[in-house]
Amino acid sequence: MSNDEGNSTAAMDLAEVRTRIDGIDRNIQTLIAERARWAHQVGLAKGPLAAAVDYYRPEREAQVLRMVVDRNEGPLSDEVLVHVFREIMSACLAQQEPLKIGYLGPEGTFSQQAVLKHFGRSAHGQPMASIEEVFQEVENGNADFGVVPVENSGEGTIQVTLDMFLTSGLKICGEVELRVHQYLFSRSGRIEDIERIYSHPQSFAQTQTWLRGNLPNVEKIAVSSNAEGARRARNADDAAAIAGESAGLVYGLKKVIMRPIQDDADNTTRFLVLGRQIFPPSGHDRTSILVFIKDQPGALFNVLSPFAKHGITMNRIESRPSHQAKWEYAFFIDLAGHVEDAPMKEAFTELVEFAAQIKILGSYPVAVP
Numbered sequence: 001m002s003n004d005e006g007n008s009t010a011a012m013d014l015a016e017v018r019t020r021i022d023g024i025d026r027n028i029q030t031l032i033a034e035r036a037r038w039a040h041q042v043g044l045a046k047g048p049l050a051a052a053v054d055y056y057r058p059e060r061e062a063q064v065l066r067m068v069v070d071r072n073e074g075p076l077s078d079e080v081l082v083h084v085f086r087e088i089m090s091a092c093l094a095q096q097e098p099l100k101i102g103y104l105g106p107e108g109t110f111s112q113q114a115v116l117k118h119f120g121r122s123a124h125g126q127p128m129a130s131i132e133e134v135f136q137e138v139e140n141g142n143a144d145f146g147v148v149p150v151e152n153s154g155e156g157t158i159q160v161t162l163d164m165f166l167t168s169g170l171k172i173c174g175e176v177e178l179r180v181h182q183y184l185f186s187r188s189g190r191i192e193d194i195e196r197i198y199s200h201p202q203s204f205a206q207t208q209t210w211l212r213g214n215l216p217n218v219e220k221i222a223v224s225s226n227a228e229g230a231r232r233a234r235n236a237d238d239a240a241a242i243a244g245e246s247a248g249l250v251y252g253l254k255k256v257i258m259r260p261i262q263d264d265a266d267n268t269t270r271f272l273v274l275g276r277q278i279f280p281p282s283g284h285d286r287t288s289i290l291v292f293i294k295d296q297p298g299a300l301f302n303v304l305s306p307f308a309k310h311g312i313t314m315n316r317i318e319s320r321p322s323h324q325a326k327w328e329y330a331f332f333i334d335l336a337g338h339v340e341d342a343p344m345k346e347a348f349t350e351l352v353e354f355a356a357q358i359k360i361l362g363s364y365p366v367a368v369p
Helices: 003-045 058-071 078-093 110-119 131-139 159-165 201-206 208-214 226-233 245-250 299-309 342-351
Strands: 100-104 124-128 145-152 171-179 183-186 196-199 219-222 239-243 255-258 268-275 285-293 314-321 329-336 355-365
Touching: 003 078, 058 078, 058 355, 078 110, 100 110, 100 131, 110 124, 110 145, 110 171, 110 268, 124 131, 131 145, 131 159, 131 268, 145 159, 145 171, 145 201, 159 314, 183 226, 183 245, 196 201, 196 226, 201 208, 201 219, 201 239, 226 239, 226 245, 239 245, 285 299, 299 314, 299 329, 299 342, 342 355
Parallel strands: 100 124, 100 145, 171 355, 196 219, 196 239
Antiparallel strands: 145 268, 171 268, 183 239, 183 255, 285 329, 285 355, 314 329
16 A cells, blocks of 8 residues: 555544544534533522522532542543533532632632632632631631642641631631642743742742752742742842742743642642531541640540541641630641441540530632542
8 A cells, every 4th residue: 555545544543533533422412511500590499598698519510529439440530531521510600600719819820720720710709818818708608618738748737827717717627638839930941040939928938948959048038928939030130939830821931941840749728618518428528627625644645536436537737826815725636427427426425515605617629639
């Protein structure tokens, strides 16, 4: 067979493949439209609810996404398919009304990335100046939900977030785990030009080893967010910023000097989704509580014992000053399970005897990849 004949056969095969792909795309589009119509019927079945937040069910979304993961046999990764289905659900929900989500701004922060990962691009993000303002806007009803960072895999807890729960009546109704890649951006793209770097204190902490080895004498200027750092660095050739890729794109810092520069290759930040109510179980949940302990011997042991007795796994414990009395502490505890689970109810019944105060911060689905 000549080369011309071989090329002709390959071209016909390629044309056939493309025709099949076009047919599959039509079927996918038809099914998405059908899903949207059924999702609208769900909204009608719930009746004339007050707002979009009344239609949102995080436990149902978590169940759908877990089924996506369970069904996946490749070749696409779980993360890719979860992202696709998240966007479909986001668009379907927005038929009623887009959710309003408060987050630590400005545009381009890792908090905004967490919002997009959890709620999809059909939700309406509302950037806030501080974590305290995110809490306030959700409490006031100006935002349906809020997304705030709570801990980093390398640098530990975001203390201001925990302290807000001491007085806030908001509930945790979801969590997001976001892989964080720190990039070094500048306007000139030349590392030898850098005299100062702008970034959030957490980002400086996450990149301190790289900075010590590569830019030991450069001035480090802490700002309120990585996005704010990128905004400032765009104005001078001798400035740089440590930020995520999206911040660089938003603020015109398109020249990446080095990527990634975080000290921990698996650098991950956990975010909490703030709402005004606790939702039903999803089947794979976590419960966060705040416990004020009585000043007595073995107080912490007595607080933790009921959970061990009833087979409840403790995922995390963190102490913070209670701000109620000198040297008095509150313990933030993450537990495996939902408050509606029978073992959890039994453990809380016993816990009342030993704790000065118990505050249920939320029961929510464990983060889906």
